Amino acid sequence: MAEPARPREASARRFRITAFSCAAFVCGMIGAAYASVPLYSLFCKVTGYGGTTQRSEMASATVLNETVRVRFDSNAIPSVPWTFQPNEREVVVRLGETRQMSYRVRNRSDREVTARATFNVTPLLAGGYFNKIQCFCFTDQTLKPGEEVDMPVVFFVDPDILKDADVGTLPTITLSYTFFPVEPKKTPVADAATDNQASGRL
Known part of the structure; x- marks a missing residue:
């Protein structure tokens, strides 16, 4: 035992x-x-969670006289030393109308910074009717020290939002972006050496 x-x-x-x-x-x-x-991006695209907007390749075929107010919000976590704000705080658009706006982004640091933005729309039920034709979200953005750029967003609100009883009266829709840091891709040492040798032969 x-x-x-x-x-x-x-x-x-x-x-x-x-x-x-x-x-x-x-x-x-x-x-x-x-x-x-990246996991949040995949999860939202698959499930439509968290006010995920729709992606459209073309403008709406229908434009109504009914309007909706769209507000724009911007955030960057502390490890992203960027000034990030919309050039317009809010706009009033007709349902189905294609509208372009932009965010102004400036790198306040003395180093190159790469970041990627996630987004959400509130109220959440409105996310399914907010269509983006062009957007900078889920794409790595790299700014050099002191660099300042405008990042455009092209969108429209689907007129079918009027048919959704759960949405009720037309809400004010808020589109919010948050930038997170992304580690820049490093060139492998072997590849860098090969590139340098190739450059020396030119």
């Missing part, structure tokens, strides 16, 4: 199991943080 584990050995075993579990949890959270933006 096996001898029961001594109290000290049992305590040490529990400690090792707990330490291993904590380390695995931390590693998992770090991995999730780096993958959060």
